[in-house]
Amino acid sequence: MSTVRLRRLHADHQKLVEFVMRHPRLRLIQTQGDPPELYQLEYCINSLRQTDEGLVPSKSHIAEIALPRDYPRTPPQCRMLTPIFHPNIAPHAICIGDHWAAGEPLWSMVARIGEMIAYQSYNTKSPLNGEAARWVEKNLERLPLDPVSMMVDEPAAAAALSPGAVAIPVVAPVLVSRTTVPATPAPASPASAVARPAAVPPAVVPPAVAPPAAVATPAAITVACPQCHARYRVPAANVGKRACCKQCQTVFQISATE
Incomplete structure (x- = not known):
């Protein structure tokens, strides 16, 4: 085994x-x-x-x-050991795309x-399972079947936010000064006069501020790569941003009219 391949296998195992x-x-x-050359x-x-x-x-x-002998020059050989219904997964193989990059970890x-x-990624133009591809075309509104993020670096707090949630601004408290009103002196009595404390007006309470109503926005939209036509479900907030196709590595702009 070459030193380069050995280093790559060790690095892949550690990071995985x-x-x-x-x-x-x-x-x-x-x-x-x-180091491992097969993973389950x-x-x-x-x-x-x-x-x-059904x-x-x-x-x-x-x-x-x-991982084949000439990995990473050739892509990994992937297959499912449990049955699954997906356009790009057959009993003998998982289609990971024709554009394999040796630098992909x-x-x-x-x-x-x-x-x-999770049905976040699929390609119905060149499927391994034609029946699953037809099912996808008829059930796009149900996809993805699982919104799980496969990226572990995303903050947990951001993942917990529900789609369309609107942050409620914090209103700073209003400081109300208290004005002391001098008391009217009472008539002096033969005995020693006792001063009465000054009257203090009640504090002014600011009116409650109602939080803004949540704005209803679509949670996700379906976009297609203009090069290989692979379809993805992405958050609607990403409209106008650039994305990279996982199948062919084409960079394109996300549009709401896909």
Whole structure:
């Protein structure tokens, strides 16, 4: 084994283990080799599988990733060990795209498979499963089946925000000064006069400010790569931003009219 390949395998293994440990929906089942050249992982992601009775929900999926002898010049060989219904997944293979880049780390490939399982990524133009591709075209409004983010670097607080939530501004308290009104002196009595305390007006309470109503916005939209026509579900807030297609690496601008 060459030194370059050995270093790459060690680096892939270290970063993949860290990625799996930080992602709550992933579990590394087993590996083979030292450094590993075969991985089996479990994805806990909402998706579909096909049975004799029709399509049923499935939440646990096992994928196998094998690194060939000439990896990373050639892409990993990926397949599902559990049944799944997806346009780009067949019993013998997972279509990871024709444009494999040798510099792509293994953890990124694992994340891409998770996005496919969640129906965040799919290509209905050149499918491995034609029936699944037709199902996607008829059920775009139901996608993705799972909004899970495969990126572990996103802040948890941002992920907890519901779509369309509007932040309520904090209103600074109003300081009200108290004015002392001098008391009218009482007539002096033969005995020693006792001074009465000055009257203090009640504090002025500012009126309550009603929070602005939440603005209803679509949670996600479907966009398509202009080069390979791969479809993705992205947050509606990303309209106008640039995106990179995971299939062919084409950079394009997200439009609300896709």
